[in-house]
Amino acid sequence: MAAYSVSCTECGACCAAFRVSFHRSELASATAGGVPPQMAVVEIGNTMRMCGTDESSPRCVALQGVVGEAVSCGIYAQRPSPCREFGALAQIGIYERACNRARAMHGLPALPVDD
Ligand code: SF4
Ligand code: SF4
Secondary structure (H helix, E strand, O other), X not given: OOOOOOOHHHOOHHXXXXXXXXXXXXXXXXXXXOEOHHHEEEEEOOEEEEOOOOOOOOOOOOEEEEOOOEEEEOOHHHOOHHHHHHHHHHHOOOOHHHHHHHHHHOOOXXXXXXX
């Protein structure tokens, strides 16, 4: 497993690269401590999407700071499940390729990847 060589708080590329979709039940209007409804739009049916993540230059509305320098999630404790899962897997070295796709979109160097 590759060593993880960058802190997510120095990166943030995935929050400005991928569409972030989740079930409506994760909204704060349905679950205490959930995603603030004003930060999401209906994607289809019961699927919501974080605002800004489906733009031609995606950037989640909750992302604060400068990608590749210093970032934070403005709703960290309320972030939806895809963010929790991606970050957790990234930190144990499983998602380097996805990280690197996101990082490449921002001109950031690739993380080491095990074959
Ligand atoms: S999970 Fe990967 S792409 Fe996302 S902030 Fe962390 S290192 Fe960057
Ligand atoms: S909710 Fe937070 S962790 Fe998820 S994409 Fe937006 S800024 Fe990133």
